[in-house]
Amino acid sequence: MRLNLPSFLRKRSLPKELLESGEAKIMHISDTPDNIYPFILNLIEKSRPDYIIHTGDLVDNIK
Incomplete structure (x- = not known):
């Protein structure tokens, strides 16, 4: 399952399918x-x- 950060920020919760999945999760x-x-x-x-x-x-704003 791919999680889109802007839509996640609007919802403020993780999809139930992501939390209950028995599959390996990669972030x-x-x-x-x-x-x-x-x-x-x-x-x-x-x-x-x-x-x-x-x-x-790693710290994108410090260049």
């Missing part, structure tokens, strides 16, 4: 500014992905 994160890390940590705690892949800049 892909890219180009993160330093102020989004609390949100990402919350999302990781709620979704409990099996794998996390981060591509791009």
Whole structure:
């Protein structure tokens, strides 16, 4: 299941299908500014992905 972040932010909850799925979950994160890390940590705690892949800049706003 692919989760679109802007629509997720409007709903403020994870789809039941994602939480109850027995399938492996992969979270892909890219180009993160330093102020989004609390949100990402919350999302990781709620979704409990099996794998996390981060591509791009780790602190995108500091270049």
